[in-house]
Amino acid sequence: MGFTSEFYEKVREVSEALYYRALTVIPKDVVEKIRLSYDTEDSPLGKEVMDTIIKNIEVARKRSLLVCQDTGTPVYLVELGDVEISLPKLIRAIKEGVRDATVKNHLRPNMVHPITRVNTGDNTGRSSPIVHVELNEGLKGVMKIVALPKGSGSENMSALAMLRPADGLKGVKRFVLETVANAGGKGCPPYIVGVGIGGDFEQVTYLAKKGALRPLGSRSEDEIGRKMEDELFLLINKLGVGPMGVGGKITALGVNVEIAETHISSLPVAVNIQCWRGERAEAIIGEDLSIKYLGG
């Protein structure tokens, strides 16, 4: 099927709505895990921090406030069904959605030139938003859009390593643990830890980000990935960082591992740290241009 301008207008509308929604409504799976973790945490101060996080989420919802002041780097993940689409029109529509969300809601503009630090003023720019497009043949509907206004505090704690194949599973685990320990309380734990393994220098960071985006409780498609999710979750929560770094049992809400084939001489590993906010909002656009917002 072909797409009319009405379709791209829907994409703009959804992109705008998702950006704001991700900043104000914490995904249901994340809220549930935060509540469960409150019960598990046994350090009194850690518990108090978890309680504060829960209160903050409730106040944000009741008073229509942003959960966190960091309106993030706009990242969109688009999954397409088997459709013919204009990529320039798609990207333009998402960009307009980001601009509208920023201007209409007076969101803090974050995007600056990396050296001059001059702000673009509306969170868009030549390379912003960051849009990833993927094919999803099993998709029910035309397009799924996920908005991730990624906070900088946790993003700055993320890391990449090009390990040697001989480093193996042990090397991967070591790197993940060291990265989370180094992040400590600075990236606003408890974290959702996205781990990418394989691919190349570029793909591995994308895998890690996809991991950080994946709902808590969902599992890796790879068998070894699933085992690692369980093992790393236990190990990370033995580090003792605790909520906001005050010490305690809850350092991670979850660990999501994404795996891709890699080169015979490579073992890339990336760790994308996501803060407790777990910002993410998603919607599906159907063939009849209906919009279905998911989760939250």
Add this chain to the structure above:
Amino acid sequence: MKELKTPLDEGSIEGLKLGDTVYLTGYIYIMRDATLRRIFEEKVKPPEDLTGQVILFGAPSFIKEGERYSILSVGVTTSQRMEKYIPSLLSLGVRGLIGKGELSEIVTPEFRNRKALYFLFVGGAAALVTSAIERVERVWWEDLYGEALFKVKVNALGPAFVAIDTLGNNLLLNTKRQVSDNLKNLLQEI
């Protein structure tokens, strides 16, 4: 839990220990990177006496209608970026800093010397900070946008946790040392 009224005097904060929870009421100032550069690099004197005052590290997003400011969102930012200016800030008589993340052993003794406190606020808990602000009292250096100097009236801003006390104990550095030991042991296990 303790309720504190700003400005703080030495007596009101004396018994506070690491991990104690406080709620603050009164005026506080909001500033961060660019504000501090203006004061300490460009040597522009702060417009008000900061003796006994509490500073929150952050940058509000706001709208201005006429002369009236409304803060849309403000939360705490990473205090470590302000470390360079903390000794000078404390020497101005500032008695409390609110931020997130640890401060290093380099500045920790300054809190003992000046009888000041560092409060940890939950990072990302902007809704709690924003909803505790009753009104914006005054804004200076508007050319710095969100990094302008804000004076706001807060009611029961909290919970804030004592993360460096007046004896120079440092909660988050204690955890960090523990994490580093735990990491060493875990790396033996894997």
